[in-house]
Amino acid sequence: MDSARIDSDSARVLHRGIAEDHAELVGRFGSVNPELRAARAMTRIDAARTELQDAGGEPEDVTDLRAIASDEALENAIRIKALLLRHDMRSVQAEGSDGEDALRLGPDLIEAMRIDATSARDQMIENGRMMLERIERLRDRGDTVDSGHPSRRRLRPYAFALDSGTPPGTNILDRMILARILFEGGRPRSALAIWDGIAAERPDTLEVMVGRADVLCSLDDLESMGEAMRTYRVLGRGRPGELVPEATWWHAQLNQLLILEKVGRSIDRIAPRIERLRLVDPALGGDRHSSAFEALRARMRSRPEG
Numbered sequence: 001m002d003s004a005r006i007d008s009d010s011a012r013v014l015h016r017g018i019a020e021d022h023a024e025l026v027g028r029f030g031s032v033n034p035e036l037r038a039a040r041a042m043t044r045i046d047a048a049r050t051e052l053q054d055a056g057g058e059p060e061d062v063t064d065l066r067a068i069a070s071d072e073a074l075e076n077a078i079r080i081k082a083l084l085l086r087h088d089m090r091s092v093q094a095e096g097s098d099g100e101d102a103l104r105l106g107p108d109l110i111e112a113m114r115i116d117a118t119s120a121r122d123q124m125i126e127n128g129r130m131m132l133e134r135i136e137r138l139r140d141r142g143d144t145v146d147s148g149h150p151s152r153r154r155l156r157p158y159a160f161a162l163d164s165g166t167p168p169g170t171n172i173l174d175r176m177i178l179a180r181i182l183f184e185g186g187r188p189r190s191a192l193a194i195w196d197g198i199a200a201e202r203p204d205t206l207e208v209m210v211g212r213a214d215v216l217c218s219l220d221d222l223e224s225m226g227e228a229m230r231t232y233r234v235l236g237r238g239r240p241g242e243l244v245p246e247a248t249w250w251h252a253q254l255n256q257l258l259i260l261e262k263v264g265r266s267i268d269r270i271a272p273r274i275e276r277l278r279l280v281d282p283a284l285g286g287d288r289h290s291s292a293f294e295a296l297r298a299r300m301r302s303r304p305e306g
Helices: 008-029 034-055 059-070 076-094 107-115 117-140 155-163 172-184 188-201 206-218 222-235 246-263 267-280 287-302
Strands: none
Touching: 034 059, 034 076, 059 076, 076 107, 076 117, 107 117, 107 155, 117 155, 117 172, 117 287, 155 172, 172 188, 172 206, 188 206, 206 222, 206 246, 222 246, 246 267, 246 287, 267 287
């Protein structure tokens, strides 16, 4: 068998073996060596991460991570890694419940913020960025990722901890990711405050315009939805790909119609508009948007006349 091909079971055994070797070394030579202590902790974190990726994690891994997080002799960054991974493992283990369990698991994230607010925030933003990428991949293939979807439920405790933690730094990309975590994690008002701050600096940046409009569109007041509509109209000018990327153009077209449906205005214009958009592209912008257009069209057809 090719030694380069190690299946997931073998990988878990390998990680556990290395972790046990480190434990033996610490037992023989003591835990006063900070480099050895840190290496052992990181090996155990890596082993637990492998368990999470392969099988959702096991109880002994969570216990190990708790011990690492409680070890004040370790660097704060290592302790925070252990807490964030412990939270993620417990969230996966609780999946399939009523969806609120993850919120009750948030104390691990809050504890990480108490250890070092800046380091915890930065690590949580990076974890959140990867979760956002997964959500976007699901949407690209046509999945509906609403607020009850598991991928968004996992972001709720992150949004809670980040919302109550240290303010964002000056890095604009981190601030945009933070705003998206807050929005997808169910805290649109806090997300809007972040987007407003970025928009004051870069009002014409495409990602800022889209992100801010999406938050405004999600709010229930007419003023917010009106402002979102104005932005979507700007983004939806011309033809797909002419002034903005095609995906952005279709996103703007769809959300304009969803706002009309939400506020109950010009309802009779929605279905004809979808048919005109179909003349632009029979696929209605592809997998990411077509199912939402078709669902909207079906709702319009099922509405009682008059």
